[in-house]
Amino acid sequence: MNTLLQADQVTKRYGNGRGVREVSLEISRGDIFGLIGPNGAGKTTLLKMLVGLARPDSGTIRLFGHSLADRFERAMAGVGCLIETADAYEYMSAYDNLKLAARFYPDLPKTRIEEALEQVGLAPYRKEKVAGYSLGMKQRLALASALLSRPELVVLDEPANGLDVEGMADVRRTVTRLSRDQGITFLISSHLIHDLGMIASRIGIMKDGSLIRQGAARDLLPDGHSLEDYVLAELRTAKEAV
Amino acid sequence: MHSFYASFAGELEKTWARRRTKGFLLLTVLLPAVSALLLGYAQDRSAVIAGLGSNLPLILLNLYTFAVLPLFMMMTAADSFAGETAARTMKLLLVRPVTRAKVFASKALAVAAFVAALLAALWVVSTLAQGLAAGFGGASETLDDLKAYAAAWVPMMAIGSIAIFMAQWFRQSSGAMALIILLYAAAKLLPLAFPQLSVWSVFSYTDWHLLWIGSGAPAGKLANTFVLLAAYCIMAYTAGWILFERKEH
Numbered sequence: 006m007n008t009l010l011q012a013d014q015v016t017k018r019y020g021n022g023r024g025v026r027e028v029s030l031e032i033s034r035g036d037i038f039g040l041i042g043p044n045g046a047g048k049t050t051l052l053k054m055l056v057g058l059a060r061p062d063s064g065t066i067r068l069f070g071h072s073l074a075d076r077f078e079r080a081m082a083g084v085g086c087l088i089e090t091a092d093a094y095e096y097m098s099a100y101d102n103l104k105l106a107a108r109f110y111p112d113l114p115k116t117r118i119e120e121a122l123e124q125v126g127l128a129p130y131r132k133e134k135v136a137g138y139s140l141g142m143k144q145r146l147a148l149a150s151a152l153l154s155r156p157e158l159v160v161l162d163e164p165a166n167g168l169d170v171e172g173m174a175d176v177r178r179t180v181t182r183l184s185r186d187q188g189i190t191f192l193i194s195s196h197l198i199h200d201l202g203m204i205a206s207r208i209g210i211m212k213d214g215s216l217i218r219q220g221a222a223r224d225l226l227p228d229g230h231s232l233e234d235y236v237l238a239e240l241r242t243a244k245e246a247v
Numbered sequence: 248m249h250s251f252y253a254s255f256a257g258e259l260e261k262t263w264a265r266r267r268t269k270g271f272l273l274l275t276v277l278l279p280a281v282s283a284l285l286l287g288y289a290q291d292r293s294a295v296i297a298g299l300g301s302n303l304p305l306i307l308l309n310l311y312t313f314a315v316l317p318l319f320m321m322m323t324a325a326d327s328f329a330g331e332t333a334a335r336t337m338k339l340l341l342v343r344p345v346t347r348a349k350v351f352a353s354k355a356l357a358v359a360a361f362v363a364a365l366l367a368a369l370w371v372v373s374t375l376a377q378g379l380a381a382g383f384g385g386a387s388e389t390l391d392d393l394k395a396y397a398a399a400w401v402p403m404m405a406i407g408s409i410a411i412f413m414a415q416w417f418r419q420s421s422g423a424m425a426l427i428i429l430l431y432a433a434a435k436l437l438p439l440a441f442p443q444l445s446v447w448s449v450f451s452y453t454d455w456h457l458l459w460i461g462s463g464a465p466a467g468k469l470a471n472t473f474v475l476l477a478a479y480c481i482m483a484y485t486a487g488w489i490l491f492e493r494k495e496h
Contacts, residue, residue: 056342059495078250081344088342092335097264105260108253109343150339 007033008070009083009158009190015054015064025051026214027064032158032192032207037184039205039222040194041236046211048194049089052162055192056086068158085156087164091147095136099127099146102135103153110154121149124179140167148176152183159183161193165200173197177204202232210236212243250345251353257340258357262323268361271319275365279307279373286380302384303377304392305460307369312399312453316365317406320358321427324410327354328491330420338496351491355411355484362403370396395456402452405476406431408483409449415490449479 010032018024025047032038042048053059055066057073057080066073068080093102103118122128125145135143144167151159161180165173181204183189195201201208202222209219218225218239225235262268282303331337340350370392377384410427417423431450438445445451455472458464 053495058338058341060493077346078344081342084342086342088338090335092339094261094264094336094339095334096266097261101260101264105257106339106343108256109250109345111249 009034009068010055010192011067012051012055013065013067015051015061015066017050017054017059017061019050023047023050024214025054025061028211028214028216030209030216030219032190034157034190035184035188036207037180037191037193037205038207038209039201040192040209040211041196041198041201041232042211043240044196047214048211049162050214051211052086052088052160052192052194056084056088056160057081058088083157084160085151085154085158086160086162087147087151088160088162091140091144091167093135093143093146093150096134098132098134099138099149100131102146103150106150106153113154117153117155121153124152125149126175141169141172144168144172148179152179155187156189158190158192161191163195164193165195165197173200180204198233198236199231205232208232210239212240217243250343251349253343254340254345254350254353255356258327258353259360262327262357262361265326267322267326271315271365272368274315275311275368276372279303279369279376282307282373283376283380286376302388302392303380304370304373305395307373308366308392308395308399308456309454311365311369312403312456316362316399316403317410317431317453318428319365320362320403320407321410321431322424323358323361324407324414325417325420325423325427327358328411328414329417329423332417332494332496333419335496341496347492348488351488355408355487358407358411359400359404362407363400366396366400366403391460394459398459399456401473401476402449402455405449405479405483406453408480408487412483412487412490415487415494449476452476 008031010030012028012030015028015030016024016026023045028047028051040048040051050059054061055068055073057077069083071080073080093099094105097105099122100118103121107113107118119128119131122131125148127142127145127149130138130142135146138146144164148161148164151161164176168176177200180191180193184191193201193205205222207220208222208225209216211217222232328337331340341347374389374392383389413427413430414420414423417426434448434450438448438451452472452475455476458469458472463469
């Protein structure tokens, strides 16, 4: 199966009028899909719906060919995610936090928890309670949790939050390496356009709840234009059209 | 079913990791032990025994079903649902390959399991304490106590289900805890003014275990009360589950 995620006419309206309007999206195996948009554009709402944290008012979502509404366990079996904030059970250690998550994947080898902690540089602190972690360490733990099950599709919402420059570069390197070496597919939402521009193979731009543009990065970006210039121009055009 | 077991094991581990749970277990072990020490060192044992009553396991069970276990369930339900929503850790569970129905069931079952564990610990320690301080009773007395302890679990489940249902309305565990405790206190006090309420209030059956001692109450009365408690359990569980399914994180 080549299409891992398929959202069709997904709509969600909140009481304040914000939300997501008729978004259709397809993510294929091997993509690094960068979702970009200003604050309040609906990126997090869309991602929450794509992983079952919020329910769409209308539209359908399929993951790995399974309907998220009807076959949730099958749909989510190959998905790892970090949504909105990097949270963990603060009264437990990093190792125990990952152990809780690992139980849901019976085929996962026992060494995988240590491996995931090594991968994000938290192995030396694995027995410490998360309450004592810095924001950056929590973000790394959340990333380890998202990657723990060796998912085929990883959904990351603002994965660089709380990370310093070195941490942000680490995330970029990790994403690129996992995509290249293991063929993992990524859907990443970020306000850091420059960061996303360095790794995304496909781009979607959201504004006021709508996905106003999507396509392969190389097709969307005219020669010599940065992603930042392109996104700002698209957002300006959308504003003028209104 | 694997996802359910994974979720249930996780809930047990999280509940155990909370200091509060260990505190309740410590209290459950210490209270009978302290009572036994008092019995052992008191010069006039008979007076102390008379003061405490002749059946320590039963007296402690009365105290536990009236106050300690409801308080434990209210706190655990509030932590497990509203607390996890406030800490934003609920979503860590909800994005795993497990349905919300199973997450809800595993959380409810974890509360039930810890109540059963506390009851079991209390029975063992209080029976030992009573035996060491004042001599072990006969087999029939021990069996009576055991029946009472097993029966006490049923009304606790009904109250626990209501606590879980109420916890769904909150996004902070402190708010949930405060309201549930307030409701419990009101439910305990109101029948004093309106005695007819006690027939229908689930909170009036915390001493249901007393009906199981000795020759006990008629089977019909036990069955009626059981059906009433089970009905409360089913209604509160179902309503709580529906709210949990609809909640967004």
